[in-house]
Amino acid sequence: MLGRLxxxxxxxxxxxSLPPPFLPGYPHPYITPRLLGRDNYRRSQHFDYxxxxxxxxxxxxxxxxxxxxxxxxxxxxxxxxxxxxRTGPRWAAFDxxxxxxxxxxxxxxxLSHEQYRIRKCKxxxxxxxxxxxxxxxxxxxxxxxxxKFLKRHRIQKPPPHNDEYYMAEDFNIGIDITLYxxxxxxxxxxxxxxxxxxxxxxxxNSPEATPYDPYQEWRDNEMDSPRSRRxxxxxxxxxxxxxxxxxxxxxxxxxxxxxxxxGDKRNMIMHYYLADDTIEIREVLxxxxxxxxxxxxxxHRSKVxxxxxxxxxxxxxxxxxxxxxxxxxxxxxxxxxxxDPGPHFTDKYTAKDLKIGETINVWGRKFxxxxxxxxxxxxxxxxxxxxxxxxxxxxxxxxPSASSSFPPYNGYGSEDDSLANCYPSKLEPRRPVKxxxxxxxxxxxxxxxxxxxxxTEPTNLDRKFIVxxxxxxxxxxxxxxPSRNSGFITGRFLERTRVKKPNQPMFNTKKExxxxxxxMFVGSHVKFNFHExxxxxxxxxxxNYMEKHSDELVFVxxxxxxxxxxxxxxxxxxxxxxxNFCYLGITFSNNGHWFISQKVIAEQAxxxxxxxxxxxxxxxxxxxxxxxxxxxxxxxxxxxxxxxVWGFDKGYKEAENNRxxxxxxxxxxxxxxxxxxxRRGR
Numbered sequence: 001m002l003g004r005l006x007x008x009x010x011x012x013x014x015x016x017s018l019p020p021p022f023l024p025g026y027p028h029p030y031i032t033p034r035l036l037g038r039d040n041y042r043r044s045q046h047f048d049y050x051x052x053x054x055x056x057x058x059x060x061x062x063x064x065x066x067x068x069x070x071x072x073x074x075x076x077x078x079x080x081x082x083x084x085x086r087t088g089p090r091w092a093a094f095d096x097x098x099x100x101x102x103x104x105x106x107x108x109x110x111l112s113h114e115q116y117r118i119r120k121c122k123x124x125x126x127x128x129x130x131x132x133x134x135x136x137x138x139x140x141x142x143x144x145x146x147x148k149f150l151k152r153h154r155i156q157k158p159p160p161h162n163d164e165y166y167m168a169e170d171f172n173i174g175i176d177i178t179l180y181x182x183x184x185x186x187x188x189x190x191x192x193x194x195x196x197x198x199x200x201x202x203x204x205n206s207p208e209a210t211p212y213d214p215y216q217e218w219r220d221n222e223m224d225s226p227r228s229r230r231x232x233x234x235x236x237x238x239x240x241x242x243x244x245x246x247x248x249x250x251x252x253x254x255x256x257x258x259x260x261x262x263g264d265k266r267n268m269i270m271h272y273y274l275a276d277d278t279i280e281i282r283e284v285l286x287x288x289x290x291x292x293x294x295x296x297x298x299x300h301r302s303k304v305x306x307x308x309x310x311x312x313x314x315x316x317x318x319x320x321x322x323x324x325x326x327x328x329x330x331x332x333x334x335x336x337x338x339x340d341p342g343p344h345f346t347d348k349y350t351a352k353d354l355k356i357g358e359t360i361n362v363w364g365r366k367f368x369x370x371x372x373x374x375x376x377x378x379x380x381x382x383x384x385x386x387x388x389x390x391x392x393x394x395x396x397x398x399x400p401s402a403s404s405s406f407p408p409y410n411g412y413g414s415e416d417d418s419l420a421n422c423y424p425s426k427l428e429p430r431r432p433v434k435x436x437x438x439x440x441x442x443x444x445x446x447x448x449x450x451x452x453x454x455x456t457e458p459t460n461l462d463r464k465f466i467v468x469x470x471x472x473x474x475x476x477x478x479x480x481x482p483s484r485n486s487g488f489i490t491g492r493f494l495e496r497t498r499v500k501k502p503n504q505p506m507f508n509t510k511k512e513x514x515x516x517x518x519x520m521f522v523g524s525h526v527k528f529n530f531h532e533x534x535x536x537x538x539x540x541x542x543x544n545y546m547e548k549h550s551d552e553l554v555f556v557x558x559x560x561x562x563x564x565x566x567x568x569x570x571x572x573x574x575x576x577x578x579x580n581f582c583y584l585g586i587t588f589s590n591n592g593h594w595f596i597s598q599k600v601i602a603e604q605a606x607x608x609x610x611x612x613x614x615x616x617x618x619x620x621x622x623x624x625x626x627x628x629x630x631x632x633x634x635x636x637x638x639x640x641x642x643x644x645v646w647g648f649d650k651g652y653k654e655a656e657n658n659r660x661x662x663x664x665x666x667x668x669x670x671x672x673x674x675x676x677x678x679r680r681g682r
Contacts, residue, residue, distance in 0.1 A: 079130055079167040082199050094127035099196060101125070101171060102188040104210055118213035121149060123177070123184060127196075130154055130167055134179065139216075140223070155179055173205040237276070244274035249379060251354060252371040268298060268367060270354070277350055279304045281362065299362060304349045307361045352384055357392055408507035415512060434473070442471040447520055447545065450537040451478070454525070462486070465493060465533060469520045474498060476515060478528060494528055502527040521546070586642040597642065605638045 044061035047054060081094065101123040106116050122135045134150035154165045158178045171177065177184045188207035197204050249272040257263035267284040281299035285291055349360065360367045371391035372380075380386035406422050409415050416432035447469040453460045463486070469476045478494035501513045519526065524535050568575040580589040580596060587597040612634055616627070 099125040099193045100190045103184040114215040247274045249376045250373045253367040253369045405509045445471040447542045449535040451533040454532040
């Protein structure tokens, strides 16, 4: 009993040391404290669909309430990146930051002398969204599609972890990464990637060297030392093409075929292409030669052989073996043995054979070179050492161009419209083309002149006319102002139209001449339909237009001729010739008018009038006599400045600005004293 009691006591002690069972109602020393105050007691399901396949995923699911089971590592959907000194979302913090790894994969090659091929790649991991892109650098003449090997997207890990995606923690130097059943071996990375892993407190392995690729090394040696495909040729055609591509020697030559029946001397242009030593000959056809204009290529681009003494090649000048493949006699055929590595003589024309004065035999036709262009002369001097590059006067004489004459104008319609039917290059006649730009720019530019009718009748001596020349279309019109008791019907004397110059034959094969702006100037005599006019004067716009456009149009005017052609010197220095200048407050003009000076004086007087009226407005008891006295003392000296020079002998136009100032001051005087009431709108 005692032993049994002792045993029962031991069992009781052991039962006290064991934790209570994990059953409802029993507290657990490790789990109960974590479950205090919790409302979520859900249990994760152990079965789920992975790529549409039902699988058991209970080992990766968390425990009750989402807590991890002891020994289970927490899983994340994205890379755990350091967020030190960064604000904002993940995609904004790590935007444009990429981890770049150097990798390669080995590709097997079948049905070829190479067993495998090493293909180098760049694996780029984007930190913003954990996406991956694989790029293969392009290799020249590789024959394989290279560039972007794998588009940018998130890539799943291979089975059995195909429900997870690659993260930044999965990359390191010296490991293999499987992307869609293709294994890449990482050999190195860039400086930014190494610094980023140092911040993540992850150690990168030492960089590795890319394995040896025998085929790529053989290709690199071939590209570094290019050689001809034919070992018996002394020239390297590839190097010659790369050095002289686009360089052409141009020679001017002729072919003298006058010994044959109906033969003549024909001009040619010979092109020698330095890239492949080919020759092209083009014919220069003179106008009305009778030969076809289509296909001016006399000899297509090809290599031209030198003439030989016999039909068969000379064996003594060729170290290669000649094989007789068709017997003897007339049916003998010879073939060059291409396996012989000896020198190969082509006997073709080269750039050294083309010189000025040389005669080239092109398939039985002799071409004599008499000149070349500038580039060819420089090439012959610098590259070939040719000194004689002077042209030879041996070309064919140029055919004189036939002068075409138009039929005389018959009087129907306009002359330009009739000439449209006479051009041989236009099958369908078209309306005359007018300058639209000239019409828009000079639509409002009109030259107006005062004219007098030159006549022997006394009644026509006092008649005055206005001749208007429109610069937009070179038309003119004549208008007679109304004159009291003249006895003539005034108004439009000549409607707007183009006027021909006098003394031209009626039926002429040459194009008739019309009046132009150069023919209209002060002092000229013009004749419109048997009426002769003398242009005595012009308005201000016409004179200013002549001065501004003196470089475009040559007007025969005395004052303008002085400004354009005369030169004045003082103490050995040429004085500048200007259209107008100001001296002692008076503006002198080369056309003899004082309009600019009058305008400046009137503007100054107007400013003084406004200032005077502003002061006198404060005093209402000033009488008319005092007002006029103040005007004579303050305003009149300004208006009469320099009147001894310019005077009033040019008519109403010269003193128009001064009279406006007088009229304005008188109106202000009458309005201020209530003698005249102002009207609305005036």
